[in-house]
Amino acid sequence: MTGLVVCVGVLVLASIFGAVQAARSGRLRLRPMDGVVGLSAAEIGAELGERVTLLQFSTAVCRPCRATRRMLAEVAVAVPGAAHVEIDAEARLELVRRLEILRTPTVLILDPAGRVVGRASGQPRRADVIAAIGKATGASVAPS
8 A cells, every 4th residue: 555655646746847847848038147148159150140149059869959940940030130050069068068058959049249148948939939039139029
């Protein structure tokens, strides 16, 4: 009987943990270091966007990274002055550690000066990305 109670307890805790993780995955939010950390074009290996840069950290085996790549590329084309840059997390471990990237995909929203103004761990929703671009640029964004 005790074993059954322990099993049920573990299953309930695992379910709660899974639900919390699923709810948090892909949400764009700020962390204490965001807004303070700045990245240059040399650090990311590409030019920053005029209005905003969508910086994606990916790995070769990450399936959600592919869908995120396609979505961010579409948003970058639709929003004037936006750039999408993808970085292989395995090849840039020093940058991954500095920015505290814990999983892929992780998307950082950079303002024109290269400051981090938003972050999503997991696959973000298109609407959240567009809203973060508006926040980064201080203007409403309507993709063309």
